[in-house]
Amino acid sequence: MWLYLCYILTRTFILAEVITLIKNDNVTCVLTGDSVYSGLYISPLEDQKGFNRSQNQLNSWVNDDWLISNNISQYRPITDIRWESLEISKSSFILLQNNSAVTFSVCHKNDLVFKLFDVDKKDERSFKVKSRIHQPFCNWSHYALYTRIMQSVTVSGSLGELLKKMPIEKLKKENEKTKKDYQLWNLYDNKLIKTVHFTPKWLRIGEREAVKIVKHKYRYSNRTSENYSYLDIPRLSKHLCISMFISVDMDCYLNVTLTSGNETVNQTVTGFNEENSLKEWKKIKIKNNFAENAKLMFFRGHSSDRKEGYWAVDNIAFCRPSVDTKNIILPTNISYSSRCKVLDTKLADTKICKKRGYIGNNCNISCSQVLGKSYPNCETYKICTENFNCSCAWGYEGEFCNKTCDSGGWGMNCSLNCGANCKTCSKIKGCTECKKKFFQDYPGYRCNETLTVLVRPPVLTSITEHSLTVFVDMTYDQSAKKPEYY
Incomplete structure (x- = not known):
């Protein structure tokens, strides 16, 4: 049996921005582009309790043939917005199940030590994973720990002759050898870290690091559809946009249809999960302009005549706004050193906008849009980019950006x-x-x-076809008359 430890680097999507606005104990995170769907956290805080953004999931199923599961051990670590709802583990010990993966996120600033224990927590094996970035505050990294039974059949002589002499069941029984070594892998570098020759039951992650174990409910099915499953979508605005996370195995496909009256929009997701690997989620959007209430329909299919496969859907919700905000109250001794950060989005090299009353790389987000009409110029706010470049708003200075400018x-x-x-x-x-x-x-x-001071305006004295003459009196007696022209 092989044990793998995967260090999962975040995936890159569309360039986006994350901006932090700070005033006293109030921290406002401003997200743009695809960062609105990424897992958001405050650095250097480790305990992100109470920091979940509203996800407004749609759940008005009418015909529902999906199953519900909270066993997400077969998936890679979640780093999208669903990550925010995962709880910080109260214990650094994780119970390992045979042939089951454990996926989790760890906030650490130094090298991370993993310890494997037997059932009684007496026998121990330790492994160290070096931190990729050494900083005075912790950063979230994502891992997967899973096992596979690797089997091989050893035969000698002609395989054809052996098959004639004994039944295949007996051949397998006598020649099958199961490797029970547990191996720790860093799949990002594709390097074997360590091999252990005992059966671990417990995993301990670090000493005092914050750990989020991936576990939440989602819909799945192992069978193709006989009929469409669907849910009703209420009409809230002229433009309808729905986002969701999809997971489909290879050779399978999932048809997603948005219909209202005679109008239909269809999107087909072909399978992308490879066999014998951790499954992944893919975010999709489906949208159109409908005048009435709509139905969101799902149909599971297979590229062959097979009825078995794997399909999953999760977090069906109205699309998030292009500019998303989240407010959190923190003690002032923490707030001014805090920064809003995301997990799975490649961010633009954000610069401080110099245009009065605006923020963002392209100066296209107004202060009043994210802070309200009372702050047209982000008054008294500290404005920071994700790369820790900060500035006080227009007209203010000081450590807390609450001091108005001196004269001039x-x-x-x-x-x-x-x-x-x-x-x-x-x-x-x-x-x-x-x-x-x-x-x-x-x-x-x-x-x-x-400018030159004139007592009298210039006088046009002559004009011809090719020239004109202007008289300008440049004399000025300061004690006699006040200048009127410049």
Whole structure:
């Protein structure tokens, strides 16, 4: 029997952003693109209790021929939004079942030690997995521990002659040898870490690390459909979009149909789970514009005439918004060092937006959109990207971004100055009015261009087909008259 430890690296999807907004004890996570479906967590917190985002699952089944299971041991670790609802394990010990996988996430900052024990927890084998990133705070990594019985048949001489001399059942019984060694594998590097020659019953993960064991309910079936199973979908808006997670074995397929009246949208998911490997989930969306209530229908099929296979569906819900937010209250001694992070999305190299009142790499998310109308310029908020680049909002500075700019200062972190030639300086907008004799190229910019002072306006004295003559009086007696033209 072989025991594998898989270190699962997160999969990459569409480029997305995660932005952290902090004010006092309030932390707001802003997610864009495909990050809205990723597992979200706050770093450096290990206990993510109470941090689940609402998933609004649809469950109004009318014809339901699926089975319900909470045995998700045959799957790779979950790193999407469903991960948020998994509880932190109260014990670092995990009971191992024969021929059953254990998938889990661990938050660790240093090298991780796994320990395998026998039934009485006396015999012990230890294995160390080196941390890929050493940081002062923990990061979540994802693992799968599973066993397989590897069997081989040893025969000598002509196989044809042996088959003639004894029944095949007896041949198997006498020549079959079962390997019972347990092996620990890092499947990412495809390297054997350790081999043990005893039957472990318990796995201990680290010492004080936070552990989430993957276990939740989902729908599955091992048989093809005889009729469509479906659920009713209420009409909430003009544009209907439904997302879900699908798992289908090779040679199987799942038809997903969204229908309303005479309008139908169909999507077929072909099998992708390989034999003798951990199963995976794939997120799909199906959408259209319907004027009435709709039905979401499922039909399980096989590429051959076989009736057996494997199909699963989970987390059927209305599509998440393109910009998603989550608020959490933390002590201020933690909040200002916290960052919102995601598990399974490749993030863009986010930069701090310099456009007043906006955030995001493309400056396309307004402060009021995510914080409300009371914060049109993200007032008093600290704005941070996922890569720990931070700045105070326009008009504020300081460690907690609650100090207004000193006289003449403005902009993010009060890093800009209106200058001595500015008459009216806004801490958010910059210079809004220059002193006389000066002007701006653009609103908010420094008033650093002087103008010639004229007592009288220019006078046009003559004009021809090819030229004109203008008289300009450049004299100016400061004590006699106030200038009126610039």
